Amino acid sequence: MPACAACPTRGTCLFTGLGEGPLADGARASVTSRALRLAEQVEREGQPGLRVHVVRQGTVKLQHQHPNGHVRIVRLLGPGHVFGLEALLHEPYSHDAAAVGQVTVCSAPSAALLTWADHDPQAYANLMRHWKANVDQADFVIDSLSTGTARERVWRLLHHLARHQPGGAFVAPSRADMGALLGLTTETASRTMAAFAREGVLTERRGLMYLTPGRGHADAA
Incomplete structure (x- = not known):
């Protein structure tokens, strides 16, 4: 698990609560870290969802391209925010995800996370918290960023x-x-x-x- 001890999102990120034992060790070993440049993409809309991602540093934008070519950004995610959760349902990614400035992202295979969650109630609860956080983010965009002057x-x-x-x-x-x-x-x-x-x-x-x-x-x- 890349430099997790010093990670500023350690207490709130997707991998919080990894304990000891073979399952935890397997999940920990599967995590990779990647530095991104401005506009570099992490995932593409429609691409098979194989990994779940956490923003470690910087900001990531999620965007959707309409058939007429119009692009709408649906969320901006900061440190500790998780995206690509649709991979846990074996579904393709719903959005393009790209870096806004310099970004570091940690990723883990969805299969490893599902195995971990199947055997650890705390891991399952942690995944559910991040599902809720995604819903809260979507509500924030609708309620606060789409209304007013x-x-x-x-x-x-x-x-x-x-x-x-x-x-x-x-x-x-x-x-x-x-x-x-x-x-x-x-x-x-x-x-x-x-x-x-x-x-x-x-x-x-x-x-x-x-x-x-x-x-x-x-x-x-």
């Missing part, structure tokens, strides 16, 4: 990204990705981000974005 949607997204990254430092998605997630045009997303920067709500240091404490809360309504 452009300022409200962008603010909620930025606050969400900052909340799930160590120290509140995050890599902002491209303006096109913001538009695809929030149901806005690229131009509207760009103008809103520029306004937040002018107002001091948002600052950039060494390629990372930070929200200014006490600023922008009026846009969370």
